[in-house]
Amino acid sequence: MPAYLVIHAERHGDDTLIEDPALTVEFVDGWVLFKDRDLMRPDRVAVAIPAVQVARIERVDDQQEPAPQKE
DSSP, X not given: OOEEEXXXXXXXXXXXXXXXXXXXXXXXXXEEEEEEOOSSSTXXXXXXXXXXXXXXXXXXXXXXXXXXXXX
């Protein structure tokens, strides 16, 4: 199951783990968007975080694939 650990830029030690069977992550217009690729609503945003609040994002599940790079 895809799982991402969000390391916050200012809230040290208050990191967020986001996981879902159909989870994807995108960087769009200054936002980090975690989407649940539901067949009924393929572009549904599950979590949105301003990119300036994120130090880094790590994929932490067993199927290690690199997360998209910030543009």
